[in-house]
Amino acid sequence: MIPASNAMTRKEVIASPSDYSTPAYRYAASGLVVAACTLLALLFRHLIDPVNLAMIYLVGVVFIGTRYGRWPSILASLLAVGAFNFFFVEPYYTLSVYDDKNYITFIFLLLASLIVSSVANKLRLESENTQRQNAELQALYEAASALASCRGHHLIAETAIRHLGTVWPAKTSLWLPNTQDILQPVMLSPDALQETEAATWAYQHGEPSGRHTQTLPAAASYYLPLMAQGKAVGVLGLTLPYMEAHNTLINAYASLIASAIARADASELAEQQSMEAEREKLRNTLLFAVGHDLRTPLASITGAAAALSAQSQLTPQAAELAQSIHGEASRLNKLVHNLLDVTRMESGALSLNRQPYFVDELIGSALERCKDALSKHPLTLHVQKGLPLLNLDGVLIEQLLINLLENAARYSPAQGTITVAALQTPYAVEISVSDSGSGIPPGSEASIFERYKRLAGKHAEGMGLGLAICKGITEAHGGHIWTHNQPQGGATFTFTLPFAFNKVMIPDEAA
Amino acid sequence: MTAQTQLLIVEDEPEIRKFLRITLEQHGYTINEALTGSEGLKRITTYPPDLVVLDLGLPDMDGTQLIASVREWSQIPIIVLSAREREQDKVAALESGADDYLSKPFGTNELLARIKVALRHAARTNSKEEAAFEQGGLKVDLASRQVWADGQEIRLTPTEYKLLAVLVKHAGKVVTHKQLLQDVWGKNAATQSHYLRIHTQHLREKLHDNAAQPKYILTEPGIGYRLRVES
Numbered sequence: 001m002i003p004a005s006n007a008m009t010r011k012e013v014i015a016s017p018s019d020y021s022t023p024a025y026r027y028a029a030s031g032l033v034v035a036a037c038t039l040l041a042l043l044f045r046h047l048i049d050p051v052n053l054a055m056i057y058l059v060g061v062v063f064i065g066t067r068y069g070r071w072p073s074i075l076a077s078l079l080a081v082g083a084f085n086f087f088f089v090e091p092y093y094t095l096s097v098y099d100d101k102n103y104i105t106f107i108f109l110l111l112a113s114l115i116v117s118s119v120a121n122k123l124r125l126e127s128e129n130t131q132r133q134n135a136e137l138q139a140l141y142e143a144a145s146a147l148a149s150c151r152g153h154h155l156i157a158e159t160a161i162r163h164l165g166t167v168w169p170a171k172t173s174l175w176l177p178n179t180q181d182i183l184q185p186v187m188l189s190p191d192a193l194q195e196t197e198a199a200t201w202a203y204q205h206g207e208p209s210g211r212h213t214q215t216l217p218a219a220a221s222y223y224l225p226l227m228a229q230g231k232a233v234g235v236l237g238l239t240l241p242y243m244e245a246h247n248t249l250i251n252a253y254a255s256l257i258a259s260a261i262a263r264a265d266a267s268e269l270a271e272q273q274s275m276e277a278e279r280e281k282l283r284n285t286l287l288f289a290v291g292h293d294l295r296t297p298l299a300s301i302t303g304a305a306a307a308l309s310a311q312s313q314l315t316p317q318a319a320e321l322a323q324s325i326h327g328e329a330s331r332l333n334k335l336v337h338n339l340l341d342v343t344r345m346e347s348g349a350l351s352l353n354r355q356p357y358f359v360d361e362l363i364g365s366a367l368e369r370c371k372d373a374l375s376k377h378p379l380t381l382h383v384q385k386g387l388p389l390l391n392l393d394g395v396l397i398e399q400l401l402i403n404l405l406e407n408a409a410r411y412s413p414a415q416g417t418i419t420v421a422a423l424q425t426p427y428a429v430e431i432s433v434s435d436s437g438s439g440i441p442p443g444s445e446a447s448i449f450e451r452y453k454r455l456a457g458k459h460a461e462g463m464g465l466g467l468a469i470c471k472g473i474t475e476a477h478g479g480h481i482w483t484h485n486q487p488q489g490g491a492t493f494t495f496t497l498p499f500a501f502n503k504v505m506i507p508d509e510a511a
Numbered sequence: 512m513t514a515q516t517q518l519l520i521v522e523d524e525p526e527i528r529k530f531l532r533i534t535l536e537q538h539g540y541t542i543n544e545a546l547t548g549s550e551g552l553k554r555i556t557t558y559p560p561d562l563v564v565l566d567l568g569l570p571d572m573d574g575t576q577l578i579a580s581v582r583e584w585s586q587i588p589i590i591v592l593s594a595r596e597r598e599q600d601k602v603a604a605l606e607s608g609a610d611d612y613l614s615k616p617f618g619t620n621e622l623l624a625r626i627k628v629a630l631r632h633a634a635r636t637n638s639k640e641e642a643a644f645e646q647g648g649l650k651v652d653l654a655s656r657q658v659w660a661d662g663q664e665i666r667l668t669p670t671e672y673k674l675l676a677v678l679v680k681h682a683g684k685v686v687t688h689k690q691l692l693q694d695v696w697g698k699n700a701a702t703q704s705h706y707l708r709i710h711t712q713h714l715r716e717k718l719h720d721n722a723a724q725p726k727y728i729l730t731e732p733g734i735g736y737r738l739r740v741e742s
Contacts, residue, residue, distance in 0.1 A: 300526030394732030
């Protein structure tokens, strides 16, 4: 077993398998071993038969085969036969033979040596393979553990490059996209190259590029895109002389790094979202507290101002001022009411109290509540007969209508007509409120329903929340709300109450 | 006529108490104040007023509890004040026996109108029952069970008549869904509000009362119905 901390040995094992080239020293070793066998045999020549002395050479050849490879062991076989002939076959100390039968011995010795060395070589290769695989697995495991505990792209890149460095002598580089999705080298091993074109190509196409590939093969490094869930999250650059033996290992590292990066991305996103949600919650709580505390003093001011306005003994100026206070207090009241509604909606506390209603009676009660605001505007009603009963939160729908009516009154000129219509489509009841003002600025038809959005102009007040509340109430009932400008001038706000979401179960008979 | 009408205001917020007192005194009522529920209960028992204005948000006592206690021995008219979105509170108060409600912030006119209606009803039940109702184009003779709208006699089904009769009996005051269902369909019908909606629609049609611009029957979402009276 390769000890984990022995990085040099691991690099050697993984990156330089011995089937690539046989160093010269191994041939020299063959010669030495054969010489050693000869010495040994010479020692025992008086005790053992020459035939058995040949066995010593066999042992030597096997030894060479297991340790130094195929060609050294073939050389050893030849040297062994030669030495045996020279020292132990008559005439001694020559390479010629008296007895022709000895040639057969030589042939069989050579054959045996070759076969044995072949087998030994295979065993050695397999053993080396196993060692390499173990070393690779160990390295991968270490890299995986290290990457698993990394937080953030920079640390991941640093860890990845460091671990790759313990496995390959290659010049490695890790490239990641920046916020504009442009690939940049984040981490480089010493003297690694920055071949941006090849790396970017690999990133954009999700395929390897550079050396050993068809794309930009003149590049010095091999660029492998890091893929997570079918999308490239970065690029790994490696400078390697050979590819084939390492393909699996490289891909294993690449997918390890890719998942680490994808994981970091996902956790960063989740953290951002959770922070955003916290902020939102905090904001809502704050707004609700503020609104709640404002309510009672405002009620007192409004009441007192109303009482003051109704005094008969006031001078005209005092009466005017009192009216002013009353008017502004009422405005504030509506604003606080809207604020509280919005915070409740946002925090999900808007629970519907559904009861059966006809839409026309809700229109009626909304008009009744807005009597004062609408007093200066002629009203046109187009309410279809026979609209079905719907299960709605009547208070909320009434509030929705009130918001639309108050907006219509605010944005229509004096004596401008306000129209309310209600009709039935195959899927829903559709209700619309139209004013005779200057209409919605083109392009803001969607944004006008967002919170805190205001129209430019002198009448901009409280628009920020009223329509957002309308949208919230509509959607709570499964419907849609939209606006468009009339060709003849003015804006129309329409919302739907789908039957599917607001069905009333009516038993067959009514009393 | 009796001596000046006595109102009791049960309200913990001093500013609201103040403008209520000033407004109501200016309109000829005598005002007494109580700051807490228990104080209010004591005053009602010891110096019964002609009408009670009760805030539902009292610190020491659930307003509905107070109403229920009072209703055990008195039919004194009670008008409750409540925050706008707290429908359930108002319904609970009305079902415990309150006569009407006002949502804060409310206008002076609204306040005076509701007090007047409540007092008128209290006076009526103390004397003999009034047999006829006339308002705008609507005329109802409870004795002969006849109904006219704009001079034309209207034929109503028994249910429709019963419904109208209950509203007339409480003319100007809000009547909760539950009360209407119980009075018209009996004690077990309290949850069948679609009956109520459908029959009210039929009633409106027969009276030529456009629900989108009602002359007579007003819908109060979440609470019930009210027969309009001009003060």
